[in-house]
Amino acid sequence: MGKRIGIGLLGLGTVGAGVANIIQTPLGRNPLVEGIELVRVAVRDLNRSRAASIPSSLLTQNPLEVVDDPSVEVVVEVMGGIEPARSLIMRAIAAGKSVVTANKAVIARHGVEIAAAARASGVYVLIEAAVGGGIPIIEPLKQSLGGNRILKVSGIINGTTNYILSRIAKEGVAYSEVIKEAQELGYAESDPAADVEGFDAADKIAILSGLAFGGPIKRESIPTEGITNLNSLDVDYANKLGYEIKLLAVAERLAQGTDNSTSLPLAVWVRPTLVPKEHPLAGVNGVNNAILVEGDPIGNVMFYGPGAGAGPTASAVVADILNLAGIRVIKNSTNCLDPLLAGSSWRNCHVVDPSEIIQKHYLRLKTKDNPGVIGRIGSVFGNHDVSIQSIVQFAANEDEAEIVVITHEVKQSQITASLNAINTQEEIKGLTAQMVCI
Numbered sequence: 001m002g003k004r005i006g007i008g009l010l011g012l013g014t015v016g017a018g019v020a021n022i023i024q025t026p027l028g029r030n031p032l033v034e035g036i037e038l039v040r041v042a043v044r045d046l047n048r049s050r051a052a053s054i055p056s057s058l059l060t061q062n063p064l065e066v067v068d069d070p071s072v073e074v075v076v077e078v079m080g081g082i083e084p085a086r087s088l089i090m091r092a093i094a095a096g097k098s099v100v101t102a103n104k105a106v107i108a109r110h111g112v113e114i115a116a117a118a119r120a121s122g123v124y125v126l127i128e129a130a131v132g133g134g135i136p137i138i139e140p141l142k143q144s145l146g147g148n149r150i151l152k153v154s155g156i157i158n159g160t161t162n163y164i165l166s167r168i169a170k171e172g173v174a175y176s177e178v179i180k181e182a183q184e185l186g187y188a189e190s191d192p193a194a195d196v197e198g199f200d201a202a203d204k205i206a207i208l209s210g211l212a213f214g215g216p217i218k219r220e221s222i223p224t225e226g227i228t229n230l231n232s233l234d235v236d237y238a239n240k241l242g243y244e245i246k247l248l249a250v251a252e253r254l255a256q257g258t259d260n261s262t263s264l265p266l267a268v269w270v271r272p273t274l275v276p277k278e279h280p281l282a283g284v285n286g287v288n289n290a291i292l293v294e295g296d297p298i299g300n301v302m303f304y305g306p307g308a309g310a311g312p313t314a315s316a317v318v319a320d321i322l323n324l325a326g327i328r329v330i331k332n333s334t335n336c337l338d339p340l341l342a343g344s345s346w347r348n349c350h351v352v353d354p355s356e357i358i359q360k361h362y363l364r365l366k367t368k369d370n371p372g373v374i375g376r377i378g379s380v381f382g383n384h385d386v387s388i389q390s391i392v393q394f395a396a397n398e399d400e401a402e403i404v405v406i407t408h409e410v411k412q413s414q415i416t417a418s419l420n421a422i423n424t425q426e427e428i429k430g431l432t433a434q435m436v437c438i
């Protein structure tokens with residue numbers, strides 16, 4: 001491996017500490033992670049306790065010391081807020097450094113200026129963590145779905161409001177009560193306005209829209225309504241009519257035109273929306289996020305997962321850093337492939353003997369309908385250390401019964417041994433079905 005890629009972190013809070021933790025534990029991850037080195041970290045308060053252990057020599061309260069440090073090749077902005085984050089990103093770009101940022105507020109408002117500066121400097125600004133936390137959605141829109149005309153992007157892209165709405169729908173609790181609990185659990189900020197007023201979702205749909213349809217939109221032109229005026233009575237009525245209420249962020253093309261020279265009309269909005277219970281977005285609950293992309297010719301694809309939190313968001317930040325590391329590999333050697341795109345192997349793997357796999361099992365046995373048969377079957381499993389989650393008897397016909405057993409997690413070899421023993425019993429007529437459970 002050549003020289004390591006020097007990372008300067010702006011911020012060591014929730015996301016920053018998550019990023020540091022990944023970089024500091026490269027074992028078992030893509031080998032490119034080993035080539036990443038944290039060289040400088042800016043924080044506001046040097047004395048705060050951190051969720052990552054960073055040598056104090058790396059810490060500074062002056063973010064310029066990070067951006068301007070010659071050993072910093074990539075600036076990772078995870079400090080949040082508009083300023084000084086925007087200026088620091090611009091300064092890094094001007095110095096010829098690529099930037100990775102999780103800052104949707106800055107990108108939604110200043111993305112055009114930032115992208116233009118990045119183009120002029122020949123550097124990348126990568127933003128996978130800015131939308132959907134750990135869910136890969138930026139790269140799929142830029143690359144994997146590139147062959148499609150995107151028709152519509154609809155998402156549940158704010159975990160805090162989705163948590164609140166899920167609680168209201170499930171338990172009928174009042175908004176004011178849930179928001180208090182969400183704050184106590186750390187899901188909602190002490191000032192939750194950006195989430196509950198829909199501003200955060202609007203930032204994110206502005207970014208997704210720009211990528212999906214190929215042209216930026218003005219962040220301030222997005223009609224935005226949050227959940228603060230939502231009455232739990234409507235959640236209840238909607239539920240009775242077969243709907244869930246979700247805070248949806250939607251961007252949809254209103255013309256099928258393929259003429260790239262004219263401006264594409266889009267409907268873009270954020271508002272509480274009735275979603276039919278059978279719609280894929282209706283089942284997205286709690287702090288999870290999901291983004292449904294409709295494209296021509298692919299149809300519907302849904303991206304689902306944890307929309308925030310240290311680990312998930314750091315996973316997306318590190319993915320962007322790895323992309324930059326891959327590009328550097330190509331630049332620094334002749335005739336070399338991008339290691340990520342080439343998808344090369346980097347370790348040995350093998351498939352274990354199936355008898356060693358530990359799973360739950362479903363077994364259906366046909367037996368004589370004798371008294372105590374369930375107990376006898378249960379003890380055979382017990383003799384082979386197979387613990388049973390449930391065992392139920394169903395009548396098959398007059399003198400036969402079917403006994404269905406669901407086990408806890410055990411090795412296939414224990415199941416085989418148990419079945420061999422059960423089969424020797426005279427009252428057992430045979431195993432009629434066997435499956436595994438998850």
Ligand SMILES: NC(=O)c1ccc[n+]([C@@H]2O[C@H](COP(=O)([O-])OP(=O)(O)OC[C@H]3O[C@@H](n4cnc5c(N)ncnc54)[C@H](OP(=O)(O)O)[C@@H]3O)[C@@H](O)[C@H]2O)c1
Pocket residue numbers: 010011012013014015016042043044045046048061062063077078079080081084102103104105129130133307308309310313
């Ligand atoms: N948290 C998530 O789940 C999540 C998910 C997706 C995207 N994001 C985005 O990621 C970014 C970071 O979020 P976060 O939750 O990690 O925030 P956070 O926990 O508040 O951390 C912010 C960090 O930046 C430092 N900082 C802030 N202003 C600074 C300044 N002027 N100079 C030096 N250091 C400064 C803080 O220092 P101190 O620690 O000393 O105060 C802190 O370490 C935001 O843009 C957010 O929108 C977050």
